[in-house]
Each structure stands twice: as structure tokens, then as C-alpha cells.
Amino acid sequence: MLDYITSYLGMNTTPGQAGNIFWAVVYILIVFGGVSVAVMAMNWLERKALAHFQIRLGPMRVGPHGLLQPIADAIKLMTKEDIIPEQADKFVFWIAPLIILCASFTVYIVIPFGPTHAITDMNIGILFMLGVSSLSVLGVVMAGWSSNSHYPLLGSLRSSAQMISYEIAMGLAVLSAVLMTSLNKSGTGTLSMIGIVEAQQQQHIWFAFKFFPLGFVALVIFAIAMVAETNRAPFDLPEAESELTAGFHTEYSGLRWSLFMLGEYAAMIAVSSIAVTLWLGGWMRPFPSTLTGETWDLVFSLIPGFLFLALALIAFIGVVRMPKHPYFRIQTMGLAGFAAVLGLIGLILFVPPVRERIQDIFWFIAKVAAFMYLYIWYRATFPRYRFDQLMRVGWKVLLPISIGVLIVTAILGVAF
Amino acid sequence: MTDPKAYLSHLELGEKDETFLDSNELIINMGPQHPATHGVLRVVLKLDGEKVLGAECVIGYLHRGVEKIAENRTYTMFNPYVDRMDYVAAVSNGLGYCEAVEKLLNIEAPARAKYIRVILTELNRLTSHQLWLGTHALDIGAMTPLFYTFRDREEILKIFEKYCGARLTTHAFRIGGCQYETYDGFERDVKKFIDEVPPKIDEYEELLTTNRIWVERTQGVGKISAADCKALGVTGPVLRASGVKWDLRKAQPYAAYSDFDFEIPTGVNGDTYDRYLVRMEEMRQSLRIIRQAVERIPEGPIMAKVPKVIKPPVGEIYHSIEAPKGELGYFIVSDGSTQPYRVRVRPPSFVNLQALDLMVRGQLVADVIAVIGTLDIVLGEVDR
Numbered sequence: 001m002l003d004y005i006t007s008y009l010g011m012n013t014t015p016g017q018a019g020n021i022f023w024a025v026v027y028i029l030i031v032f033g034g035v036s037v038a039v040m041a042m043n044w045l046e047r048k049a050l051a052h053f054q055i056r057l058g059p060m061r062v063g064p065h066g067l068l069q070p071i072a073d074a075i076k077l078m079t080k081e082d083i084i085p086e087q088a089d090k091f092v093f094w095i096a097p098l099i100i101l102c103a104s105f106t107v108y109i110v111i112p113f114g115p116t117h118a119i120t121d122m123n124i125g126i127l128f129m130l131g132v133s134s135l136s137v138l139g140v141v142m143a144g145w146s147s148n149s150h151y152p153l154l155g156s157l158r159s160s161a162q163m164i165s166y167e168i169a170m171g172l173a174v175l176s177a178v179l180m181t182s183l184n185k186s187g188t189g190t191l192s193m194i195g196i197v198e199a200q201q202q203q204h205i206w207f208a209f210k211f212f213p214l215g216f217v218a219l220v221i222f223a224i225a226m227v228a229e230t231n232r233a234p235f236d237l238p239e240a241e242s243e244l245t246a247g248f249h250t251e252y253s254g255l256r257w258s259l260f261m262l263g264e265y266a267a268m269i270a271v272s273s274i275a276v277t278l279w280l281g282g283w284m285r286p287f288p289s290t291l292t293g294e295t296w297d298l299v300f301s302l303i304p305g306f307l308f309l310a311l312a313l314i315a316f317i318g319v320v321r322m323p324k325h326p327y328f329r330i331q332t333m334g335l336a337g338f339a340a341v342l343g344l345i346g347l348i349l350f351v352p353p354v355r356e357r358i359q360d361i362f363w364f365i366a367k368v369a370a371f372m373y374l375y376i377w378y379r380a381t382f383p384r385y386r387f388d389q390l391m392r393v394g395w396k397v398l399l400p401i402s403i404g405v406l407i408v409t410a411i412l413g414v415a416f
Numbered sequence: 417m418t419d420p421k422a423y424l425s426h427l428e429l430g431e432k433d434e435t436f437l438d439s440n441e442l443i444i445n446m447g448p449q450h451p452a453t454h455g456v457l458r459v460v461l462k463l464d465g466e467k468v469l470g471a472e473c474v475i476g477y478l479h480r481g482v483e484k485i486a487e488n489r490t491y492t493m494f495n496p497y498v499d500r501m502d503y504v505a506a507v508s509n510g511l512g513y514c515e516a517v518e519k520l521l522n523i524e525a526p527a528r529a530k531y532i533r534v535i536l537t538e539l540n541r542l543t544s545h546q547l548w549l550g551t552h553a554l555d556i557g558a559m560t561p562l563f564y565t566f567r568d569r570e571e572i573l574k575i576f577e578k579y580c581g582a583r584l585t586t587h588a589f590r591i592g593g594c595q596y597e598t599y600d601g602f603e604r605d606v607k608k609f610i611d612e613v614p615p616k617i618d619e620y621e622e623l624l625t626t627n628r629i630w631v632e633r634t635q636g637v638g639k640i641s642a643a644d645c646k647a648l649g650v651t652g653p654v655l656r657a658s659g660v661k662w663d664l665r666k667a668q669p670y671a672a673y674s675d676f677d678f679e680i681p682t683g684v685n686g687d688t689y690d691r692y693l694v695r696m697e698e699m700r701q702s703l704r705i706i707r708q709a710v711e712r713i714p715e716g717p718i719m720a721k722v723p724k725v726i727k728p729p730v731g732e733i734y735h736s737i738e739a740p741k742g743e744l745g746y747f748i749v750s751d752g753s754t755q756p757y758r759v760r761v762r763p764p765s766f767v768n769l770q771a772l773d774l775m776v777r778g779q780l781v782a783d784v785i786a787v788i789g790t791l792d793i794v795l796g797e798v799d800r
Contacts, residue, residue, distance in 0.1 A: 054563035150444045383629045384557025386782045387466055
């Protein structure tokens with residue numbers, strides 16, 4: 001047994017490919033736990049960043065600067081009464097949030113956080129991701145239909161039409177990136193997520209900058225389609241609060257509603273991960289081929305540690321600036337503890353073995369985080385599209401451009 | 417009461433479709449508990465998919481019988497009640513009522529009182545338009561302008577609070593003038609505000625005016641022609657956006673408006689975008705009026721000679737003012753006693769709301785929200 005566990009450590013591959021079930025389970029637990037924490041962090045960040053866009057403070061009460069707000073929310077949602085409408089189709093109503101949740105969590109199986117930091121790698125990785133993530137539309141339709149109510153029905157109809165329309169533009173954008181992976185001597189491309197990043201490594205360029213501006217246009221198309229795909233502002237019609245009260249999940253409350261939210265945020269992180277993997281070099285650090293050499297490697301490997309130290313410093317400044325009233329004592333202590341934890345993580349990240357192993361994961365998460373911030377930014381800035389306009393953007397703008405990008409990429413690929 | 421079809425005088429369901437889909441039209445209730453109907457408006461919509469075939473407003477959920485109350489109150493006692501009609505523009509309501517009763521009594525407020533009235537009323541127009549902009553943008557999905565407008569609205573409410581102690585339902589004016597002299601630093605506060613606010617209005621515009629999504633969501637939505645406006649009695653920015661240059665402040669000047677120099681912004685297309693532009697420009701024009709009024713405010717008494725007990729002679733009077741939402745009229749019948757025999761209010765929101773059905777027909781569900789927002793209704797005033 002012990003041999004079975006340790007034998008994987010020598011292998012330079014993912015546990016799924018090595019066929020090591022123990023480590024696969026460990027990886028699954030880490031990834032799913034990590035995603036759940038990331039969803040909570042995202043929840044806090046969204047409320048906080050949105051609040052600052054809108055000149056207000058956001059959550060401030062639960063924990064220092066509202067840091068414990070997501071936990072309080074989770075407790076509130078779990079202890080709420082679980083309401084199932086009398087007229088609802090109970091089984092479908094019950095299973096719909098689970099489908100969305102499963103669909104958005106399953107895609108994490110193939111997301112590569114590093115050359116070996118993935119649960120598994122499939123030769124059809126990107127296809128698998130697109131396929132599974134589009135299953136969530138099934139959950140949306142089921143939720144809207146089973147609620148047996150007008151507003152959820154309208155919301156789910158909108159949502160299914162929207163998700164299907166934008167998937168096409170999304171798929172074509174993805175294809176152009178996949179096409180780029182075949183631009184090597186052997187001429188064979190790959191659909192494997194790890195393979196795609198490795199192709200970018202070999203070609204010494206992120207696909208976002210390949211055949212500039214072609215790759216970049218494809219990335220922009222994908223970035224727009226993925227916002228629509230995850231039903232976020234400005235494409236949040238299915239849950240348009242002011243029109244359809246809450247869209248397909250109007251009748252849901254408590255834990256079931258929180259499953260929808262968990263699924264939505266997990267899907268946001270998942271599609272951002274696809275964008276990062278396909279166009280932004282996945283786990284690679286910035287400038288991997290222009291700023292080469294030992295010194296640059298060292299400089300970039302120190303960034304995570306310094307980042308955490310900087311965060312610790314900000315938290316520490318917060319501690320110093322906290323009012324000296326006894327009322328704030330617990331808050332101050334909490335924030336100080338938070339600063340200490342951040343500082344400690346920063347220091348641990350300087351230890352050479354940790355530093356080298358954390359690199360890939362850090363850069364991957366940093367790039368995904370940039371996309372997540374964009375999501376919040378969109379939400380603060382844009383009004384909502386109307387349904388027909390949304391369809392027009394999808395079919396008449398994004399689709400022709402993505403077909404054009406695909407064709408030109410193919411031509412350029414043959415020419416060079 | 418629960419059967420929505422009971423209200424469907426002109427929204428009869430069509431004949432059953434003889435297709436395999438058997439697709440009947442859908443009738444849904446929007447409101448009265450809906451986040452975007454600005455209170456307790458209930459709209460019964462007949463939909464063909466997302467397309468609106470007809471809309472019928474069901475009102476009365478906020479009916480408090482204000483007009484009937486007036487018959488049992490003295491003229492002075494009824495004054496605070498009018499603030500509760502259009503509670504986002506309470507000062508305008510008070511102005512209209514006070515001036516109507518003054519006309520009935522055949523007295524005139526002193527010049528200084530008139531100037532104070534103009535300043536407060538125009539500030540109130542700004543708060544009303546800011547609230548409209550925030551909620552209207554929120555309905556269309558832009559969250560951020562709401563907080564910007566509320567930040568600036570707060571400054572005006574502070575001035576109101578300093579002047580008369582109340583922020584929303586101010587009861588700022590009395591029959592015959594104003595009860596309170598301006599507080600020390602009133603002019604400084606107002607001047608500071610009008611110096612600071614233009615860049616903030618630019619800020620709202622920056623978020624919306626050239627925003628492609630905003631333009632697409634509002635242009636061509638809820639169109640109404642000038643002829644339809646006149647036929648339905650629609651007034652205010654909605655009428656002006658359709659190209660009619662009609663503003664009671666110019667057409668039949670009341671208070672001290674004839675002393676000031678300002679423009680009446682008008683639109684061309686009569687759509688939601690034009691109404692947006694008209695209201696944005698009205699905010700700037702209001703600032704212009706306030707600036708002139710503050711600079712030229714005369715000294716003198718603030719209260720005319722009014723008898724202790726107000727007993728107007730037998731007769732009737734109709735007086736109307738340009739409230740932020742349109743023509744606000746008061747029709748008061750006096751039987752010579754201390755209480756009015758009958759008070760009838762012509763509220764702009766109520767009359768403008770009639771145009772809803774005309775404006776949303778053939779549009780999409782999302783446009784209904786945009787149109788309700790652009791009509792700028794306050795249910796307190798619709799139901800009274």
C-alpha cells in the first residue's frame with residue numbers, strides 16, 4: 001500500500017494518467033475544496049469590489065472588513081427553510097441544482113494547474129470541458145420548467161437559447177486556438193489541455209499573441225461568449241432581477257439556491273481557466289522565452305512570496321488604522337491574525353522547494369483571478385442587453401468574426 | 417380579485433392556435449410585488465413569447481384617499497398631506513397647493529418667499545430626476561449610477577433638512593409664503609452645491625449617454641408621438657421629448673419663474689433615449705435657475721398678510737405648476753367655510769401612466785421595464 005502511494009511521487013505525470021487512484025482522490029479533494037474556497041473568496045471579493053466601484057463599503061460587520069461574510073451567508077442559507085412549491089414537479093425540482101453543480105464541478109478534472117498538477121489529462125480534454133459545461137443548460141431548463149411558474153419558465157427559455165447560441169461562437173474560437181497547436185514540425189495538433197499549454201511553450205508564444213491580432217480576437221470572442229455562457233452581466237437576462245424577479249431560480253431558496261450560486265461561480269472560474277489555458281499560456285510565467293536565464297527565473301519565482309507579504313502589509317496597515325475603541329478589539333485581533341497568516345504564507349513561499357513547486361499554480365491562479373476581476377468590472381459598468389440584441393450580438397457579430405478568425409488562422413497556418 | 421382575467425377588458429385571450437404547438441398567449445402579472453414596478457404598480461401583460469401584445473395597469477394599492485381627507489381638514493391642516501403624494505418631489509406638491517390656495521384667497525407671497533420657493537423647488541426637481549435616473553438605470557441593468565445619484569441627492573436633502581428639519585416630506589411652504597427664514601449659510605450651501613454638481617452630472621452621462629448597450633436599450637423604445645401625448649394629456653419631460661416645447665414655468669409663469677433665464681430642452685423622437693437626454697438637460701437648466709435665484713434673492717418679508725383662520729370666499733380655482741414629472745394641478749372648490757368643499761388633484765404620474773399600454777405594445781418584456789422607468793411614475797401620486 002505504502003509502495004503504491006509513494007510510487008506516484010517518482011512519476012512525472014498526472015495521477016489520472018498514472019492510474020493511481022489514491023493520489024487521484026487526494027487531488028480531487030484538493031481541487032474541489034480549493035474551488036469551493038475560491039467561490040467563497042470570489043463572493044466576498046465581488047461584493048467588496050462592486051461596493052467600491054459604487055462608492056460604498058460593502059460587507060463590514062462580519063469579521064474584519066467582512067472577511068467572514070461568505071461563511072455567515074453559507075450558514076444562513078443552510079439553516080433556512082427548504083421550500084418546494086406545491087405545484088412543482090418535486091423530483092425535477094430537486095435534481096436541477098445538482099445537475100448544474102455537477103456539470104460545473106466535473107470540468108475541473110481536466111484543468112491543468114501545472115504540468116503535472118491536474119487530476120487527469122485526456123486526449124480530448126477541451127472537448128470534454130465544452131461538452132460537460134454545456135450540460136448545465138439542462139439544469140437551467142429543468143429548474144425553470146419544474147417550478148411551474150411563469151417567471152422561471154421565461155427565464156429558463158431565455159437562458160437555454162442564450163447558452164446554446166453563444167456556445168457556437170465559443171466553440172469556433174476554441175477551434176482556432178486548437179488549430180494553432182498543430183503549427184509544429186510534425187504538424188499534429190492536440191486537444192489535451194496540458195498539450196495545448198505545452199504547444200505554447202514550444203512555440204515560445206502565448207496563443208493570444210500568435211498571428212497578432214488573430215489570437216487576440218479569438219480570445220476576446222471567447223471572453224465575451226464565456227460571460228454570456230455563465231449568465232453574468234451584461235448578459236444576465238436569465239436572472240434579470242428587474243424583469244423576471246430572479247429568472248429560473250425564482251422559486252428556489254435556502255440551500256438549493258446556494259447550490260445554483262455555487263454552480264454559477266464554479267462555472268465562471270472554469271471558463272476563465274479555459275481562456276487562460278488556451279490563450280494565456282496556462283501555468284507559464286509571463287515572458288517565459290524573452291526574459292530567460294537563472295536570474296529572471298529567480299525574480300519571477302519570488303513574486304508570489306512578495307505578493308503575500310504585500311497583502312500582509314496592507315492588512316497590518318488596516319490593523320494600525322483600526323479605531324482604538326474597545327468595540328473594535330475583536331475585529332482588530334482578527335485582522336492582525338489574518339495579517340499574520342498572510343505573512344506566514346508569504347514566508348513559506350520563499351522556501352526554495354515550495355517556491356519551485358508553487359510557481360505553476362500561482363501563475364495559473366493569478367491569470368484566472370484577472371478574468372474574475374473583469375467579471376466584476378463588467379457588472380459594475382454595463383447595463384443589461386435585451387433578449388433580441390443579445391441574440392443579434394451572438395449570431396450576427398460574434399459568429400461571423402469567429403468563423404473569419406478560424407479561416408484566416410487556417411490559411412496562415414498552411415502558409416507558414 | 418385574484419383572477420387576472422377580471423381586468424382584461426381589452427386583453428382577451430386569442431382564439432386557440434390550431435397548430436401542433438397549441439401555443440396560446442401568456443398572461444402574466446407584473447407586480448404589485450415586483451422589483452421594477454417602482455412601488456405597487458400591477459401590470460397585467462399579455463405576451464406572445466417575449467412580445468407584448470397589450471398591457472393593463474391595475475392601480476389603487478397605495479390609495480389613501482388624500483382628496484377625501486382634504487374635505488375634513490382646514491386649508492392649513494391639509495398642507496402636509498400633499499407632500500405624501502409625490503414623495504420624491506414633495507416641495508413641488510407643496511408649492512402647487514400653497515399657490516392654489518393663495519390664488520383662491522387673492523393674496524400673493526412676497527418676493528423673497530417666491531425666490532426661496534423657486535430655489536427649493538428646483539433643488540427638488542434635481543432630487544427627483546436623480547432618483548429617476550438611478551432607478552431607471554438600475555431597471556435596465558446598470559447598477560452603478562444609482563449610487564452616484566444617491567450620493568449627490570444626499571447633499572440636497574441635507575440642505576432641506578437644515579432649512580426645515582425634514583428630508584423627504586418637507587412641508588417647506590405655508591399658505592402666503594414660507595414659515596422659516598433661510599438659515600445662516602443657506603446661500604453658501606446652495607452655491608457650493610451648484611458649483612460641485614455639474615461634473616457629477618457629467619459623470620452619470622459618462623456611464624450612460626454613449627454606452628452602446630444603454631443606447632440600444634433605450635433608442636426607439638417606448639416611442640410616443642406628440643399627437644398621442646396631447647391626446648392622452650401626457651405632460652412633462654415625456655411630452656417635451658416628443659418635441660413639444662411646453663413647460664408651465666414658461667407658458668404660464670408662477671412663483672418667480674418669469675424673472676429667470678432658462679431653456680426648455682426638447683427631444684425629437686419621443687423615445688426613451690430622448691426622454692433621458694431631456695431630463696439630463698433639465699437638471700442643468702435647474703442649476704442655472706438656482707444660480708440666478710441665489711444671486712438675485714431679494715431682502716424682505718417672507719410671509720404675506722394672511723388671516724389667522726383661512727376662509728376663502730366662495731368659488732373655485734384651478735392652479736397648475738410644472739412638477740418634475742409634468743403638470744401638477746390643484747382644483748379647489750370653496751364653500752366659504754374653513755374646509756375645502758372639494759379638492760381634486762391632477763397628478764402627472766397618473767395621467768402619464770395612461771400612455772403605458774400605447775408605448776409598450778409590440779415591444780418586448782424588457783422594454784416594459786424601461787418604459788415604466790422612463791415614465792417616471794410615483795405610485796403615491798398615481799393612487800393618492
